[in-house]
Amino acid sequence: MDKFSVMTAYCRIVERGSFARAAEDLGVSAALLSKEIKLLEESLGSILLSRTTRSMSVTDAGQQYYEEALSILEAVSKLDGRIREVSGSVKGQLRINAPNSFGQAVISPMLPAFLEKHPDLRLTLSLDDRVVDMIEGGFDLSIRVRSSLPDSSLIARRLGRVQQCLFASPDYLETAPALNQPDDIKAHPVIGFLLADHVSEWSLLGPGGPHTFSFKPHVKVGSSFVLRDLLIAGHGIGTLPDFISQAPVREGKLVRILPAFSLQPREVFAVSASRFGMQAKVSAFLDHLQRAMKDCIHNAL
Template sequence: MDKLSVMQAFRRIVERGSFARAAEDLGVSPALLSREVKLLEDSLGTVLLTRTTRSMSLTDAGRLYYEETLGILEAVGQVENRIREGAGAVRGHLRVNASSSFGQTVIAPNLPGFLEAYPDLRLTLSMDDRVVDMVEGGFDVSIRIRAAMPDSALVARKIGTIRQRIFAAPRYLEQAGTPQRPEEIISHKVIGFMLADHLTHWRLTGPEGAVTLDLDPPVRVGNSLVLRDLLIAGQGIGTLPDFVSREPEARGDLVPVLPDYELPSPEIFAVTASRLGVDAKVSAFIEHLRAALRD
């Protein structure tokens, strides 16, 4: 028995003074209302309404139940109204999770504008290169970079695409030579990204089609910012996503190797735990980040 629905029905019966009129208002049959009230009385162990063929009246217990019901239903209505009024407001505590490199290079530079736009918002940004359990960690949204998201109870919204290319420092290439064909990468010192799908297998697409390289990187790191710094220091050849490579490439600290070849482009997903939609603060963050990625 849905107690809240029964309370609403009982109030309507009392206020309309008739099962038939209350049933008409509620769009149900009088017999159904009669059964609901009988179940309610049985659960309470007392009679709430005395009925004859011509009249209906409240017992003392019924009057008490009716009066208390009014307060309960009013309180429920106030709570629902407050939630509806606040549903479109960007306020509260937003908890975001992202990888260290994406968090530092993409999210962090765009946080000031986001926080200025929504001054009533509290924000926690957790950066972790591991895939965390969103529900256990209490996160509202997690930014994940994957070729595809596996089926799960989580909801993934695509907000961008990443370009991945091969880079090295000019001084490394001066010493070790510049590869002219994909197969020549194998003879170079490769620095691998441990969390990437292509740690030991690079599938490159270029003018001659797709080429797969089987590699055994002697240096492997779990953070693409560390990988970037090792490449800048002339320690070898490696792959970087565009959000990490953009600035050092613009400065000339890194140059593309085999610029006509690229690795598969992973997607950027904003992952939430609810299939019922997201609240205003999560929507605002996702749209702010989506706009930053477009720019």
């Protein structure tokens, strides 16, 4: 059991008053948090949280543990900060894995400033749309854009939420059939994304709840950038994440269609092997990334 990680999780549960809310903040499942706290209680021989199916309360021992754990975690954080200030720079080898489109659209533009700020850092950035084994691959950090993450021994930090909406070019819409409701999509050529959960099916969230329907894509591509370019060229309609769509919409090259509807949003997670094993180089990269995300993702934290 990683005691620092469990301390962090426990403090978040107490502060949020809920396993579910703490799990959402930490990017893990409530079931995994419950298991970790149970193991912690067994190791201490004391009940920290009194739980029923409807409520949770902190015991006297739990309150004492929370206060002491919070003090320890704050001391560790201050120590990390002092060491970083003394060293004056972030050094060493940093290996990062990220999805291809996110890497090109979000990470690539921020890299020059990041590397200029940390000239002693040696960076390896691997872009791959497959979910890789980050430990086997030797990565310090993996960025994943997914609706959820499976339970694992890895530690996930949620960085933001990506919206996925429907788009077409203004030129295409001038002569295309009307698009006033989801069923109207059937009269239009659709450009499908090969890496989507359902390349021939959309479940649109809107005022009347989910609206799921199947279609036969006119074209199927495995790159969000290729999909974007085909939409701009007027080859039909399709979906894009906001970090890809924002610029062409701002430039008037794409228009959002059916604005009351969108696909299920996806979360941006930073995954590492250990929360308190996180080195200064990883923290520095994540701080820089989060600042960059605020410029291209509406729901960046």
